[in-house]
């Protein structure tokens with residue numbers, strides 16, 4: 034059992050980024066002073082990484098290994114070295130001022146602090162009534178399957194103790210991308226996958242009221258019906274996975290422990306100043 038540093042936990046903010054240069058310029062300067070901010074780049078072609086380094090020179094940059102937000106988060110989680118990981122979207126939809134509330138919930142005893150637009154203090158600038166109704170239906174399905182009380186299954190602003198990364202069992206970074214499509218967990222299903230796996234592991238979940246802001250720049254990629262069905266498929270797949278896992282004996286994976294003790298700093302790209310120093314050395 035790992036003893037948690039509840040007295041003064043260090044915080045890693047993991048930011049998946051795909052073409053968010055304009056948003057990063059506004060959002061990154063608002064982040065609190067933490068142990069590290071890790072930007073995981075998904076082959077951005079709009080100068081996102083350069084923009085991030087300009088406004089936050091100490092930012093750490095990780096390149097994801099395949100496609101998708103899920104693969105980006107998996108890489109960021111393994112590179113992180115803080116006690117707590119905060120999942121933070123780059124598009125301006127997550128309010129940096131809420132980070133202390135997530136940390137407080139974890140320090141108070143939660144394993145997983147789950148942001149919710151429908152908990153006390155939560156809200157949304159841009160959710161439609163149809164999406165709200167769909168979200169409630171999906172919560173009901175997930176809560177029945179996992180005996181949980183999620184009020185906002187489809188929301189990606191969360192935080193958790195880093196020792197729980199193995200519980201998520203996300204696809205290994207060095208697996209090849211399949212020729213058709215993506216590995217399960219690499220795509221946008223990641224948010225639901227994380228919620229379901231935390232629930233299946235029966236960790237202590239506390240909801241944190243969170244106000245979803247509108248994306249600052251860029252168009253939304255949301256498609257109400259197909260996204261809804263994807264979440265439903267994800268809940269069902271994760272329910273089957275959890276049921277199968279209950280029939281297998283639990284084993285302690287030594288490589289998980291090793292990674293916890295030695296974060297994958299090799300994934301972090303040399304910073305601008307550092308690579309310049311190496312060139313001139």
Ligand SMILES: Nc1nc2c(ncn2[C@@H]2O[C@H](COP(=O)(O)OP(=O)(O)OP(=O)(O)O)[C@@H](O)[C@H]2O)c(=O)[nH]1
Nearest residue numbers: 049050051073074075101102105122123124253254
């Ligand atoms: N590294 C990486 N980041 C991604 C990828 N896809 C999305 N992201 C980032 O993940 C975060 C959430 O993605 P969004 O496109 O905002 O998804 P959303 O919030 O469901 O939809 P809208 O904000 O309404 O467009 C943003 O910071 C994106 O830049 C990807 O394939 N790789």
Ligand SMILES: [Mg+2]
Nearest residue numbers: 122124126248
């Ligand atoms: Mg968004």
